Amino acid sequence: ATCTFKGGLESEKQQYIIHGGKTPNNELSDKIYVMSVVCKNNKKVTFRCTEKDLVGDVPEARYGHSIDVVYSRGKSMGVVFGGRSYIPSAQRITEKWNSVADCLPHVFLVDFEFGCSTSYILPELQDGLSFHVSIARNDTIYILGGHSLANNVRPANLYRIRVDLPLGSPAVNCTVLPRGISVSSAILTQTNNDEFVIVGGYQLENQKRMVCNIISFEDNKIEIREM
Secondary structure, three states: OOOEEEOHHHHHOOOEEEEEOOOOOEEEEOOOOEEEEEEEEOHHHHHHHHOOOOOOOOOOOOOOEEEEEEEEOEEEEEEOOEEEEEHHHHHHHHHHOEEEEEEEEEEEEEOOOOEEEOOOOOOOOOOEEOOOEEEEOOOEEEEEEEOOOOOOOOOOOOEEEEOOOOOOOOEEEEEEEEOOOOOOOOOOEEOOOOOOEEEEEEOOOOOOOOOOEEEEEEEOOOEEEOO
């Protein structure tokens, strides 16, 4: 899972966060990396990539999840949600040694400065989801679609997760919104400040989506329409 992060320093204006995924030998990673541009000239761009150690409620190794950054009251926080992981070794049998299951539907807040991670259980999020679409805007993340492995369905989800970052403990709340879309493994592209486009993906196990969707925002209201 990847996202961009606006760093506080002029030299690190644009950073990129990389979390989890599968390694070449088919193991799952729980590592988190911060990548930034060190040098840029006409011929070459040089990147610096550093691993960030986490403490607290560390998200387990996973893939098919999302990571985003929210901004509230002059502070920022990473948000990890969803994905799949291998069934714990104690529950595996020889034939299913690499079977996967949806991760629990916990929301993780990650402080990139101090490396602290905290998990939150929100009653609105009942089922684990993978390969969903996530959109971050200011202090809010929208979760669309996704695939539930336990039920083998692609529910028309639309969740709004809002993160408030006061001086004390963060406050996280979730609202279920109507008019979501059924989609998994789609590509999201931002076309301007208030508009995104969803391309491709699946609506059924063996049926690709042949329509695109425009997602537009106005006064914190989200509208999804076919394109």
